Amino acid sequence: MNHSPDLRLAVTLRLLDGEGQRRFGPGVAALLEEVREKRSLRAAAGSMGMAYSKAWRIVRAAEDALGYKLLSSTIGGRHGGGAALTAEAEALLGAYQALREEVSAYALQRFGEYFRDL
Amino acid sequence: MNHSPDLRLAVTLRLLDGEGQRRFGPGVAALLEEVREKRSLRAAAGSMGMAYSKAWRIVRAAEDALGYKLLSSTIGGRHGGGAALTAEAEALLGAYQALREEVSAYALQRFGEYFRDL
Numbered sequence A, B: 001m002n003h004s005p006d007l008r009l010a011v012t013l014r015l016l017d018g019e020g021q022r023r024f025g026p027g028v029a030a031l032l033e034e035v036r037e038k039r040s041l042r043a044a045a046g047s048m049g050m051a052y053s054k055a056w057r058i059v060r061a062a063e064d065a066l067g068y069k070l071l072s073s074t075i076g077g078r079h080g081g082g083a084a085l086t087a088e089a090e091a092l093l094g095a096y097q098a099l100r101e102e103v104s105a106y107a108l109q110r111f112g113e114y115f116r117d118l
Helices: A026-038 A041-047 A052-066 A087-114 B026-038 B041-047 B052-066 B087-114
Strands: A008-016 A022-024 A071-074 A082-085 B008-016 B022-024 B071-074 B082-085
Touching: A008 A026, A008 A087, A022 A052, A026 A041, A026 A052, A026 A082, A026 A087, A041 A052, A041 A082, A082 A087, A087 B087, B008 B026, B008 B087, B022 B052, B026 B041, B026 B052, B026 B082, B026 B087, B041 B052, B041 B082, B082 B087
Parallel strands: none
Antiparallel strands: A008 A022, A008 B008, A071 A082, B008 B022, B071 B082
């Protein structure tokens, strides 16, 4: 009963608070990466098809849980400034991505053993 | 900038098909566990607040991707029979849970190192 070779394992890592609410995961991480590129939370949200209000809310929820700011406002420009990642956000993103890669590699290896005959 | 000690890491494992569609993960696994207990897909879906049509659909999608049946019909009883897990479903659930526990333990250990100062 070998499974289809088409099937692959996907690993998702999230940070949950004491009530089990999602505070940081793939969505916020992708949003922060877009902010880094677009230098604007509104543009980042738009490029992901996410409402600006939701983008603002999930960034704020993560900041509240983590205890530090992820975005800093930048001043100037025609549109009244934008957003940049704080140093803490860069460190968080780096740690999250490294952890995700390491855990995914480990999971894939173990998956091959557990699911060899499934 | 130590993160709140309230935050904990959650690991989710899913099987995706060639198009990136979710075929097996926490939802189907929990549903199968309920079927094992309730001996009925309809009762299992109900206990999870899931529409029967959705329960049927996600089980079928998983079966199609895996290439084997997860549920077998049982005959008899006042309500015209129920459902049981196939041997393949039991093996799949066992492998999925063991993999999840092992990957979670590994992730937690690595999380402590990566996020010690975040």
